[in-house]
Amino acid sequence: MNTPVTGTPEGRRRRFRRTWPITSVLAASALLLVSCGGDAEGEGDAAAEIDMEASGAGAMEDFAAGDTFVATEPxxxxxxxxxxxxxxxxxxxxxxxxxxxxxxxxxxxxxxxxxxxxxxxxxxxxxxxxxxxxxxxxxxxxxxxxxxxxxxPVSDYLDLMPNLTQKIEDWELEEDFASLYQEDGKFxxxxxxxxDPQHQYSFAVRGDIWDELGLEDPESFEEFADQLRQVQEAYPDMVPYSDRWSENGPLEATLNVVAPNFGTSAGWGYGDGMHYDAEADEFVYAGAMEEYRDLLAYFAGLVEEGLMDSESLTQDDDQAIQKFASGGSAVIGANDQELLTYRTSIEEVGDEDMEVRMIRVPGGPAGDMVDASxxxxxxxxxxxxxxxxxxxxxxxxxxxxxxxxxxxxxxxxxxxxxxxxxxxxxxxxxxxxxxxxxxxxxxxxxxxxxxxxxxxxxxxxxxxxxxxxxxxxxxxxxxxxxxxDSKERLTPDPARPLDELERERASINQTQLTDQVRTATAQFILGQRDIEEWDAFVAELESSGMAEFVDLHNEAYQRAQETLDGDVVED
Missing domain, CATH: 3.40.190.10 (Periplasmic binding protein-like II)
Structure with missing residues (x-):
């Protein structure tokens, strides 16, 4: 068996969604994107013609949502x-x-x-x-x-996937799916x-220490820092916070969940670096945002005060877990599965008094936010x-x-x-x-x-x-x-589909920009580069084609939005 938030008013968007069945909605989205840039031959239709005699071997007749699939032949x-x-x-x-x-x-x-x-x-x-x-x-x-x-182009065949289309409609995922479309009108x-969004990542804390010091889940990241200071004072031989998940980039899991509360994108959520500014109705480059600077400054401050282990950005996961389990730290990045790993590691050490729990992700300067993809x-x-x-x-x-x-x-x-x-x-x-x-x-x-x-x-x-x-x-x-769930959810980014030539142009800049941001992120947090050098860093991004990269994505975004606002539903 084995071989080796858009510029479209919310009311307009919702009326569009309620009025049309899901296959029609997705078909319309596809055709609109095609009209923005591309396919004069009519490609992008949501349903492709299927010759059942040529392609129907083993298929069930009249397959519908809720049916058990059993092939009519092996x-x-x-x-x-x-x-x-x-x-x-x-x-x-x-x-x-x-x-x-x-x-x-x-x-x-x-x-x-x-x-x-x-x-x-x-x-x-x-x-x-x-x-x-x-x-x-x-x-x-x-x-x-x-x-x-x-x-x-799987979007051409959604009519053959009734369970998927029913879920999209029942769970109101049309807006999420709109972001999948490419410039050719397909995904x-x-x-x-x-x-519903399922939030998995946060910080694990030593619950016994939190209880001893009378600490509750912090409401803000400033309060979180204050709690780390209290841990440092009570346990001077311990580094309060030592983190993990830095194998492919600095603090990728932690920055991903913290960034929305600072109004930016980072870590695993950095993607191609484009961040939608809903107030300005345009995309900006996350790594050059003042909000990104503030995010790095926060963690740099923790490192400078000795509240956060500088090895968090260089150690492997096992080292971070061992520090936590052996009492060398009181906080570590976590998800609900890794919480069990930490407890198992503590049991192996043999300290029965240690307790571990996850805290709610605190709010930040941008509010009490969460990415709710x-x-x-x-x-x-x-x-x-x-x-x-x-x-x-x-x-x-x-x-x-x-x-x-x-x-x-x-x-x-x-x-x-x-x-x-x-x-x-x-x-x-x-x-x-x-x-x-x-x-x-x-x-x-x-x-x-x-x-x-x-x-x-x-x-x-x-x-x-x-x-x-x-x-x-x-x-x-x-x-x-x-x-x-009580945190405010970010809305999905609007679509900004690039055509083939634009993708090639974007790829030239994207890798260089991402590498620069990843390197500088670690340098700023560790104090190897002073946060006061931020303007110089942004200038370095500019010299690597950041402005052209951002313009490319905003042009694609405007093409899609102008057509959508003008052609789909008028108020």
Missing amino acids: VEFSLLYRDHPNYPIQDDWEFLNKLEEEHGVTLETSNAPLSDWAERRALVIGAGDAPDFIPITYPGDETQFIAGGALL YVLPGLLE RLESGMALSADVAEEEDFVALLQFLDWLYYSDEGMEFSKWGVEGETYTKDEDGSRTLAANIDMNGLNPEGEEQLNVDYGYHNGVFMLAHGSSTELVQSMLRDEVIEFRDSM
Whole structure:
């Protein structure tokens, strides 16, 4: 099986969304973008003509949302599989066997290790050797491959994916999907969906120390700094805060969750560096914003005062965890899964008095904000699948597995009566011999390791629906996420699709600018470069083509918005 916020008034946008069915809305968005720059031949239609005699092998007739997909004849689909070291792929996984036995689908995997995932994906797509579908593809990952024609314009085939289109409409994701469209009026990635934003990252603190000092969750980052000072005073031999997740860039997880509260973008959320300024109704370069400067100045101040470990930007994750578990620090970046890792590490050290909990992300100068994207890692499809005789069956299968309630539950929990049971109120309980996320610590087997379920390759966005996402969460995690729901949500950025030539021009500047910002971010935080040199740094970005880069994106944004405002719905 294995081989080695737009300029459009909100009322107008909502009326547009309510009045048209989802396929019409997405079709209109596509056609509008085409009229902005491009395709005079009519490409960009939301539905492509399908010859069922040529492409319908194995497909179900009248496949509808809620139907269980069962191929009418055995089919085999290939995928590029991200092999995670925590649950390496096994040929005899029950997940794979159930797909073959009960749904008529055999999956042929080409495996790429997690450590080499992005490079391997780029290599096979760029060489034209992509398998049928490529999971673990985030929106934005696909743009570099569009010009070469290697990827399927999936927006042309949404009418064959009824579960996906129903979720878009029911969960009001039209505005989120609008950001996926490219300049040719199509989009090339099927994202993972979230019914509601699911906040996972924040800071883990030593709860016993916080309780000892009478500290509550800080409401602001200034209060957070004050709390670190109190920890420093009470425990002078401890560095209050030592962080992690700096392998590919400085403090990527932490800066990602903190940045919205400072009014900018950073860390994992930096993307191509473009940040939408809703008040000015234009895009600006995040790395040159005064708000970005203030963000760096805050962390630089923590380092300068000795409140934050300067090794946070150079140590690997294991070193940061060891410091925290051994009592060398009292705060570390965290998500709800890593919280369990920290507790396990503390147990290994043997200090039973240590307690760990997550705090709500504080507010900042820009307010109490959170990035509330509801599009997650998804998948891209090879352009070649459109020529396959089982093309329609492939789309039906992917629609069922990744977007139907039944398929999402199957991927996350397995099979009712075998890997779990369900009570009358809908609550699920793992079988006595199976554990996952510490829900059943006495279980000798793991749902992902031993069965292949609860696998990020086949389970986008942890299950997508709020009920399913929360079905395996501990009470403390639900409480944390509920606390984050009171933060003000950022709206999705408006679309700014570049054409092929613009993408080529942008790529020339983007890599250089991103590298400069990443380097300077570390230098400013560590005090290797004085924050007073900020203007000189911005001048360096200007000399690397920042203004041209920003203008390019704003021109694309204006093209799309002018057409949308003028042609879709008039008040």
